[in-house]
């Protein structure tokens with residue numbers, strides 16, 4: 001898959017010289033609803049024997065439209081993670097458009113001419129609720145008129161789970177509750193974050209529970225604070241882990257939030273390594289213990305729960 005970063009106004013030489021089927025959306029998390037859109041686009045591309053392209057943005061449109069602060073925005077997926085999932089779904093080209101004021105203020109017809117026809121789309125596939133143009137003024141129904149017979153418009157119905165729409169908002173709510181089972185079911189894969197192992201207070205090893213402190217990319221949306229059953233990929237191998245997201249309240253009054261993983265059956269120094277953490281199950285909230293012994297006793301219980309969990313669940317569960 002080729003990733004093509006585009007900044008408005010773009011240079012036509014950046015655009016591959018062939019027709020494509022183009023899937024449109026912001027695709028935060030690339031959840032099961034999004035995957036449905038891309039799979040439909042893939043079918044159309046295969047039928048037409050064309051390449052499959054996806055268009056998305058470098059950051060969320062609300063930064064421009066609702067003046068949200070780009071620094072504090074949190075996402076279910078980074079551009080890198082989206083790219084991995086798109087690739088696994090058979091996407092050939094991933095257009096990442098810089099969502100700027102200049103791009104956002106394109107009138108719908110100009111957007112369609114430059115960013116749909118201009119990307120050589122023979123067909124466009126998007127979810128039923130896709131909108132475009134300044135402040136979302138044009139929808140999928142109107143797209144047919146703007147298309148002027150240059151490309152086909154294919155609308156994908158919403159994907160529901162029981163009565164509820166599968167949406168990034170519902171996934172964010174599930175993460176805020178620590179409901180990983182729901183989040184992961186809606187995502188269609190186990191929620192994961194990436195980060196680098198950094199130094200903590202070197203206390204973990206004294207407790208008998210060394211923890212890899214993980215610095216995550218600043219736009220990462222973390223599940224709620226608490227203790228979790230996780231898996232962690234270090235140097236190409238998946239391990240079982242028990243993770244804590246919190247403030248080490250037993251020891252410190254106002255410590256910044258940390259993400260730490262005690263890795264089972266592991267004994268190596270891994271500072272500076274990039275790791276991937278998958279979040280399987282919320283165990284409990286963070287507790288302020290009256291002493292170290294109580295914390296250690298609880299950590300032993302958390303470890304036992306982790307071992308029991310992985311007796312019923314495969315460590316290498318297939319996940320995108």
Ligand SMILES: Cc1cc2nc3c(=O)[nH]c(=O)nc-3n(C[C@H](O)[C@H](O)[C@H](O)COP(=O)(O)O)c2cc1C
Nearest residue numbers: 200201202203204242243244248249250262286287
């Ligand atoms: C599975 C797990 C559960 C934890 N639960 C708590 C907790 O309930 N309360 C707390 O104050 N700290 C908790 N911690 C954080 C420990 O206090 C922390 O790992 C320890 O202080 C070591 O910190 P360091 O890595 O900075 O050396 C937990 C850590 C892990 C790995």
Ligand SMILES: Nc1ncnc2c1ncn2[C@@H]1O[C@H](COP(=O)(O)OP(=O)(O)O)[C@@H](O)[C@H]1O
Nearest residue numbers: 200201202204205210211212263267268269270
């Ligand atoms: N089983 C393990 N789980 C997590 N980290 C481990 C483990 N064994 C060794 N380590 C190493 O020890 C470090 C954690 O030890 P710890 O005393 O908690 O130090 P720190 O406070 O710097 O994280 C990790 O960053 C990692 O390099």
